[in-house]
Amino acid sequence: MSAIVEFDSVGLRYGTGAEVLKDLDLRLPRGGFTYLIGPSGAGKTSLLKLLYLAQRPTRGRMRIFGEELSAAPRDAMPAFRRRIGVVFQDFRLVQHLSAFDNVALPLRLAGRDEADVIGPVRELLAWVGLADRAAAKPATLSGGEQQRVAIARAVIAHPELLVADEPTGNVDADMAARLLHLFESLNRLGTTILVATHDLSLIAATKGAELMRLENGRLVDPTGALRNPPRRVGEG
Incomplete structure (x- = not known):
C-alpha cells in the first residue's frame, strides 16, 4: 500500500531551542487509520503540526501526497492544505460565522456552488446532533458543541488526510461513539486518518487501527494494557 x-x-525545533521531535521515521499508509498516543509534553502537537503543514521539518525528509516537501514552493502549500482536514483541540472556529457557515467554509473555499453546499452541511450537522443549532455563533455553543462543529468542518469536504487532536475530549461517551463511526465511515471511503488521543477505550473500539507512541519527541514501541493492541507503525 502506498504511503x-x-x-x-x-x-x-522552534527557533534556537532544543529539538522537540527527534529522528522520526514513519509511514502512514494511504487509507489507514492510526492513533497517536503518548504523555503530555511528548511532542504530539508538534507532530500534528508537521502533518497538517503548519510547520516544516528543520531536518530530515518529509513526503506528503507523493511530493518531497522540501522541494515544494511555498505557494504550493495552500493546495496541499486543502487536501487535509484538521480537528484542533481548541476548535479554531470563525467566531463571526454561524455553525452552518463554519462547516460550509471548506466547500465554499473550494468553489462549490451554493446549491451543492446546503444539503451536505445540513446532513452533517444533523449527524453530529446540531441540526437545531445551525444558526448559532460559536460563542453561544458549549465546548462539546463547538467540538462537533469543528469535526463537521474538518470532514465535510472528504479530505484525503484527516488529522484530529483529541476529537472526543469534550463530548460524552455516546457522542464519542457516534463521531468514531463518522471517522470510520470516512476511512472506508478512502480518507487516511490520524487521531491523537488519551482515550484508550476509543482505540480499543476501532478495529484494524494502528498505533504510534511518542515519548520525549521520539517514536517508540506501543506499550500499555490495551486489549487487542493495534499493530506498530513507527519506532525510534
Missing part, C-alpha cells in the same frame, strides 16, 4: 505521508530522520 500518504513519509518521514525520514525528521527533526523539529
Whole structure:
C-alpha cells in the first residue's frame, strides 16, 4: 500500500531551542487509520503540526501526497492544505460565522456552488446532533458543541488526510461513539486518518487501527494494557 505521508530522520525545533521531535521515521499508509498516543509534553502537537503543514521539518525528509516537501514552493502549500482536514483541540472556529457557515467554509473555499453546499452541511450537522443549532455563533455553543462543529468542518469536504487532536475530549461517551463511526465511515471511503488521543477505550473500539507512541519527541514501541493492541507503525 502506498504511503500518504513519509518521514525520514525528521527533526523539529522552534527557533534556537532544543529539538522537540527527534529522528522520526514513519509511514502512514494511504487509507489507514492510526492513533497517536503518548504523555503530555511528548511532542504530539508538534507532530500534528508537521502533518497538517503548519510547520516544516528543520531536518530530515518529509513526503506528503507523493511530493518531497522540501522541494515544494511555498505557494504550493495552500493546495496541499486543502487536501487535509484538521480537528484542533481548541476548535479554531470563525467566531463571526454561524455553525452552518463554519462547516460550509471548506466547500465554499473550494468553489462549490451554493446549491451543492446546503444539503451536505445540513446532513452533517444533523449527524453530529446540531441540526437545531445551525444558526448559532460559536460563542453561544458549549465546548462539546463547538467540538462537533469543528469535526463537521474538518470532514465535510472528504479530505484525503484527516488529522484530529483529541476529537472526543469534550463530548460524552455516546457522542464519542457516534463521531468514531463518522471517522470510520470516512476511512472506508478512502480518507487516511490520524487521531491523537488519551482515550484508550476509543482505540480499543476501532478495529484494524494502528498505533504510534511518542515519548520525549521520539517514536517508540506501543506499550500499555490495551486489549487487542493495534499493530506498530513507527519506532525510534
